[in-house]
Amino acid sequence: xxxxxxxxxxxxVQEGDSAVIKCTYSDSASNYFxxxxxxxxxxxxxxxxxxxNVGEKKDQRIAVTLNKTAKHFSLHxxxxxxxxxxxxxxxxxxxxxxxxFGTGTRLQVFP
Amino acid sequence: DGGITQSPKxxxxxxxxxxxxxxxQNLNHDAMYWYRQDPGQGLRLIYYSQIVNDFQKGDIAEGxxxxxxxxxxxxxxxxxxxxxxxxxxxxxxxxxxEYGYTFGSGTRLTVV
Numbered sequence: 543x544x545x546x547x548x549x550x551x552x553x554x555v556q557e558g559d560s561a562v563i564k565c566t567y568s569d570s571a572s573n574y575f576x577x578x579x580x581x582x583x584x585x586x587x588x589x590x591x592x593x594x595n596v597g598e599k600k601d602q603r604i605a606v607t608l609n610k611t612a613k614h615f616s617l618h619x620x621x622x623x624x625x626x627x628x629x630x631x632x633x634x635x636x637x638x639x640x641x642x643f644g645t646g647t648r649l650q651v652f653p
Numbered sequence: 654d655g656g657i658t659q660s661p662k663x664x665x666x667x668x669x670x671x672x673x674x675x676x677x678q679n680l681n682h683d684a685m686y687w688y689r690q691d692p693g694q695g696l697r698l699i700y701y702s703q704i705v706n707d708f709q710k711g712d713i714a715e716g717x718x719x720x721x722x723x724x725x726x727x728x729x730x731x732x733x734x735x736x737x738x739x740x741x742x743x744x745x746x747x748x749x750x751e752y753g754y755t756f757g758s759g760t761r762l763t764v765v
Contacts, residue, residue, distance in 0.1 A: 548695075576752070576754075578756075584758070584759075585743060585756040585757060585758050585759055586696070586743070586754075586756050587756070588753050588754070588755075591753060593752070631696065635752055639703055639747075639749065640686065640698060640701055640711075641754060642698075643688075643695050643696040644695060645694065645695040646694070
């Protein structure tokens with residue numbers, strides 16, 4: 543069935559270090575993979591996305607990589623800052639035009 | 654709220670009462686979605702609609718109902734059959750020609 547697994551559930555890093563969050567999806571037909579950032583009590587906001595015809599995408603300190611063969615994709619944040627602290631969700635879009643979300647990763651960046 | 658508005662921001666429900674959460678968008682998006690988020694957990698799909706007058710159940714539809722009479726509006730009713738409704742409810746929309754969601758700011762529902 544449709545499923546997205548996300549690891550780790552919590553991640554603590556020192557300011558300036560890198561953070562990596564990994565997700566695995568179940569349906570090889572998935573063609574779109576967004577990442578959302580949610581601050582406490584706020585709505586999720588799209589930070590980066592990747593489509594299945596691309597292997598990597600970068601936007602300043604954020605990058606996403608996609609391995610279609612292994613059916614996993616990852617979020618990379620470099621030079622982390624305290625304001626990066628939030629919950630991050632990965633998602634995969636299936637043919638039915640709905641997103642299936644991972645369970646989230648709580649990232650804490652310590653000064 | 655980036656073109657999608659949820660109201661109210663906070664809602665209190667008494668036992669046995671039905672309540673309706675509002676979601677309106679002016680993005681001309683065809684598809685709309687309702688998700689439930691519990692503390693420390695992910696987003697679970699309640700209902701979604703890809704066109705007017707049509708909607709589908711998500712993973713946790715029991716105790717909820719929706720309607721889609723207008724493209725701009727997708728209200729969610731939490732019925733008395735939903736025994737544990739306390740949660741943060743998020744509405745989202747997307748255009749069928751694109752892939753991303755735009756989320757509303759959410760409604761926090763509490764049973765009193």
